[in-house]
Amino acid sequence: MVLAVSPAARRAGVLPGMRRGGALMMAPEATLQERAPAREEEALHAVAMAMLQFTPQVAEGEEATLLMDVGASLRLFGGILRLCARVRASLRALGFTGVLGVAPTARSAWLLARGGAGRTLTIARMERRLQGLPVGLLPPARPYLAWLEGIGCLSVGDVTRLPRPGLQRRCGAALLEMLDAALGQAPEMFRWIEAPLNFQAKLELFDRVDNTDLLMAGAGRLLQQLTGWLNVRQLAVERIVLRLEHERGRVARPPTAVEILLAEAVWNDDHLVRLLKERLAKLVLEAPVIGLCLEAPEVKPMAPLSDSLFPEPGGTNEDRQRLFELLVARLGADNVLQAAPKADYRPEHANSWVPVQEKLRPADVVAQLPPGGMPRPAWLLPKPIPLLVRNHRPFYCSPLRMVSAAERIEAGWWGETQTRDYFIAQGEDNAHYWVYRERLPGGSEDMEARWYLHGLFG
Structure with missing residues (x-):
């Protein structure tokens, strides 16, 4: 018996309640689909999981x-x-x-x-x-x-x-x-x-798919279920894994895992859809995909909304983290970096660049300045520039005048030992520079000190 008809079949005269023979008589080219109770139950369960985001x-x-x-x-x-x-x-x-x-x-x-x-x-x-x-x-x-x-x-x-x-x-x-x-x-x-304690949703595709753009429709369906599960469980996800299942049998291949690591936990699907779309756009499939499986292995309790009276200027911290995650998905983790301080007093070694998704320890974020240290310039040159010395004064576009006391830095005991005296110098155009004088070996006075420019103040 016919239970549902498409608009084209209805125009041909096929109506719900007809028997198979009557439907084929009215529309011989019609395609009849047998009911699949198991798949209908899976579809209803998927919709129910997605509706949990509303109540x-x-x-x-x-x-x-x-x-x-x-x-x-x-x-x-x-x-x-x-x-x-x-x-x-x-x-x-x-x-x-x-x-x-x-x-x-x-x-x-x-x-x-x-x-x-x-x-x-x-x-x-x-x-x-x-x-x-x-x-x-x-x-x-x-x-x-x-x-x-x-x-x-x-x-x-x-x-x-x-x-x-x-x-x-x-x-x-x-x-x-x-x-x-x-x-x-x-x-x-x-x-x-009742939502399960752990989230795992699967989707069997109707055909073999070898185009990643076509996978986003199925992935979006799984993300809708994830959103409902997160909301009803009052959780936020920090990492999701989308597994692309390939052929089984003699030509079986292990699933291809697409992992999304988040700097800030989220519980809405908008940001996850953008990240997953960027990752799938760069993925090269080695075999056709016949199914999808989405997992959320890392979750944490959902953070409450901010109770501050005024919003943060330039967007919240969550907005900035989402921008970084989108850039990582589009450009790659090696091309989006953040500064990570290192325990080294040498200015050119006191900082390193690590992926923005790498979490820094709170102790690493605190600047390690010596007690009473001078201000550091906003622009540190990648390599110190030797300066000319005229009338026993360093020269850079004009004679430089020291406007601060010396700050002595001695570091690098196990290699590249440096002994320097840093000064803030001022030129005749009132520009300020960060310069240093190399200490002469053995305190020798018969050699003229060498001066270098290492940074520029804004």
Whole structure:
């Protein structure tokens, strides 16, 4: 029996409820797909995991539906209209379409969604909407449709006006219980879906894929599930691993792992989508991909929002970290570096460049300056420049005048020993320079000291 048809098949005359032979008679070129209950269950579970990002109270309903209690989420998402738009966008990212129904009770929302009757937020409007729905939408009433149509009951409103004792004797208590729950006259009990302790989501592709651009659709579907899991567990992810599964059997290959390491933990999928898109764009597939598997091996509790009155200028620290992560994904970790101080008093050895994703110890970040040390220049030359000496004074564009006391630096005991006296010098144009004088070996006075320019002050 035909359960669902495409727009083209409907135009050809194929309607739900037809048998296989009748459908092929109306559209001989039509392609019939057999139902796969296991895959339908996987798809419903994937949607349920993604919907957890909007509310932790999600339950499975009859006939491939989901029930969501969003009463506590309306203010967070800016009202029911914006929340519905977010839900539809999440469904599109998962590759599905859905019909939404909104009502004060879960059973009414289920009936409105099944009947395409839209949204209602008040009890009075909900009752009016329910009155005009077909009675066939009520699952307990379907075995008795012939009898109900024979007595003229074609809508839900007609059924509610029948005598309750006689209706219960004829159709059973299940029909009355559903009507009472829909009208808010009886409590509704649900078993809410519980998110697993660890996240792992898999997706089997419909065909062999050898283009990384085509993998983003499936990866985005898995990231939607990750977002729901993180929100309901109140966690933020620090590292994700996307495994690309290849052929099995005699030509089996190990999965290709795409790892994303985050400097700042996140719980939304927007930033993860950008990073994963950059990584997949640079990936060269050695074999076609037949499946995807997403894991979140490193998570931590979700950090609360900042309670500061004024936002940080230039964006928050999380915004800067996301920019760095995007640059790393696009340019490579070896091309995005940060300064890492080293325990060495020699200026040219006191700093090194490490990948920006490498976490520094707090002790490494503190500048190691000697007590009472002079200010350091903002621009340190990569290699000291020898200076001319005129009238026993260093010369750089003009004679230099020392405006500070000497700061002696002696370091490099095990190699490249340096003994220098650093000064802040001022030229005739009032520019300031960082210069040093090499100490003469053995305190010799018959040799003229050599001067070098090592840095420039702003």
